[in-house]
Each structure stands twice: as structure tokens, then as C-alpha cells.
Amino acid sequence: MKYLSILTLILATLLLSGCGPLALVGAVGQTVNNAAYNSAERELNNPTKNRGDQALDVAIANMNLGVEYMQQGSYENALTRLRRSLLAKPDYAPTYNVLGLLYQRLGDPVESENNFKKSLSLDSSNSSAHNNYGLLLCSNGRLDEAEVQFLNAANNPLYSSPEIALTNAGLCVFDNKPQIGEDYFKQAINKNPNFSHALIKMAHISYTRNEYELAHQYFKRYHENARHTAKSLWLGVQICKELNFKDDLSSYALLLRNRFPDTLEAKKLSELQL
Numbered sequence: 001m002k003y004l005s006i007l008t009l010i011l012a013t014l015l016l017s018g019c020g021p022l023a024l025v026g027a028v029g030q031t032v033n034n035a036a037y038n039s040a041e042r043e044l045n046n047p048t049k050n051r052g053d054q055a056l057d058v059a060i061a062n063m064n065l066g067v068e069y070m071q072q073g074s075y076e077n078a079l080t081r082l083r084r085s086l087l088a089k090p091d092y093a094p095t096y097n098v099l100g101l102l103y104q105r106l107g108d109p110v111e112s113e114n115n116f117k118k119s120l121s122l123d124s125s126n127s128s129a130h131n132n133y134g135l136l137l138c139s140n141g142r143l144d145e146a147e148v149q150f151l152n153a154a155n156n157p158l159y160s161s162p163e164i165a166l167t168n169a170g171l172c173v174f175d176n177k178p179q180i181g182e183d184y185f186k187q188a189i190n191k192n193p194n195f196s197h198a199l200i201k202m203a204h205i206s207y208t209r210n211e212y213e214l215a216h217q218y219f220k221r222y223h224e225n226a227r228h229t230a231k232s233l234w235l236g237v238q239i240c241k242e243l244n245f246k247d248d249l250s251s252y253a254l255l256l257r258n259r260f261p262d263t264l265e266a267k268k269l270s271e272l273q274l
Contacts, residue, residue, distance in 0.1 A: 063082060066079075067098060093120075097129040100116035112136050131164060162191050166188035185202050193221070200232055237272070253269055
């Protein structure tokens with residue numbers, strides 16, 4: 001259609017504390033510049049163009065600028081752009097999805113939920129909105145409701161990233177239903193064998209069961225597909241110690257010391273005399 005397209009932007013946030021990997025938040029939008037926005041505004045007055053298409057252009061441009069302002073932490077400007085998006089097209093479901101994310105960042109769970117519900121009432125097939133709504137519910141302890149939303153997202157055959165929703169489902173339920181949570185991580189890996197967030201969870205789960213070879217397999221795949229954290233490197237050290245993989249152990253220990261020298265994990269290396 002147009003010079004503006006709707007893409008999936010993945011914003012990372014530590015929504016689920018203590019889970020290791022980041023929980024992923026899916027937001028609809030593509031970063032655009034002000035020139036593109038101004039062009040869309042001019043198109044609104046183009047007499048040769050269908051009025052509905054003009055309004056959609058402006059709605060998309062404002063929504064995308066709202067996402068950009070959110071990334072910059074400029075929430076007031078983000079809210080202004082998102083409201084302008086809805087002035088142009090009040091029934092545009094993706095804008096309500098982004099508003100749900102914005103109000104969540106602003107610490108207003110009621111408005112956040114209202115906007116996610118509005119988005120889904122306009123487009124029940126929007127997996128991004130289902131995923132985001134699930135994260136909100138999970139962060140507020142509504143675990144069963146959250147699980148339903150994650151599965152609604154993951155089971156949509158048109159959703160390009162079901163591994164995100166499946167991993168979020170696993171993170172959300174794991175403490176209360178560890179076997180079900182593990183099954184979700186495995187399903188995520190089945191959908192995307194290189195999905196690092198599910199791989200590191202399975203590496204940790206396998207390590208805690210003393211399944212060190214299996215843990216190492218998951219960890220190697222994580223190592224090939226993700227940037228390490230202090231926690232992931234410490235897990236690698238522990239796994240390699242149990243397997244007596246001295247070269248890999250030394251390599252991970254060195255990375256941990258050099259990249260994260262002030263972390264608790266780095267300090268633990270001295271306990272292993274590394």
C-alpha cells in the first residue's frame with residue numbers, strides 16, 4: 001500500500017522478576033521519522049486519495065511516532081501521538097495495543113487493561129495484543145487469565161513469533177506449574193530452535209536436575225544465538241565444571257570477569273578457585 005508498513009517491534013523489559021531471561025513484549029509499530037509523518041499529514045488533504053486511506057496513513061504515522069517516543073522514554077509525547085492516531089482513525093486496533101503498553105509503563109494497570117481489551121474487541125486475532133495483555137495479567141498475579149492470553153497469541157496460525165508467547169506462558173506459570181511451564185519452553189524451541197530465552201530456561205532446568213549433558217546442549221545453542229548476561233555465563237561455568245570441560249569453563253569464567261566484574265556471579269568465581 002504505502003510507504004509505511006506495520007511491523008512487529010520487540011521491546012524487552014524485565015517484567016517477570018527472577019526469571020533469568022527477559023520477558024518479551026510485542027508492540028505493533030515501525031520507527032519512522034518526522035518527514036514521513038509530515039508526508040502522511042499532507043496526504044490527508046490530497047483530494048485524489050480515498051479519505052479512508054488518508055486517515056489510515058495518519059493513524060499509522062502517529063502510532064509509529066508514539067512507539068518511537070516510548071523507546072526514548074518521552075511518554076507525554078508518546079501519549080500525544082497515540083491520541084492523534086485515534087483522532088484520525090478511532091477504530092484502529094494497533095494503536096490501542098500500544099496505548100496499553102504505554103499505560104503499563106506509566107504504572108496504570110486499569111487504563112492499560114482497558115486499552116488491551118479495546119484493541120482485542122476491534123481485532124481479536126491480534127496476537128501482539130493478546131501477548132501484551134497476558135504480560136499485564138501475569139505481572140498482576142492473574143496467572144490463569146494470562147496463560148489464556150498467551151495461548152490465544154501462540155495458537156494464531158498467522159502469528160509470526162509464537163515462540164515469544166509460549167516462552168512468556170512458561171515464565172508466567174513455571175513457579176506454580178513447573179511441568180506445564182517446561183512444556184511451553186519446549187514448544188517454543190520446537191517453533192524456533194534458536195530462541196535464546198527458551199533455550200537458557202531449559203539449560204537451567206536441566207542443570208538443576210543434574211542432567212548436565214542435556215543442559216550443555218541447550219547452553220551451547222544459547223551461546224550461539226544470544227548475548228550473554230552474568231547469569232548465563234555463571235550457568236555455563238557451573239555446567240562445564242560438572243562435565244569437566246576445562247577449556248569452556250575457563251572461557252566462560254574469563255568472559256564473566258571481563259564483562260561483568262562487579263556482579264555477584266563474578267564474585268562467586270573465587271569460590272570455585274577460578
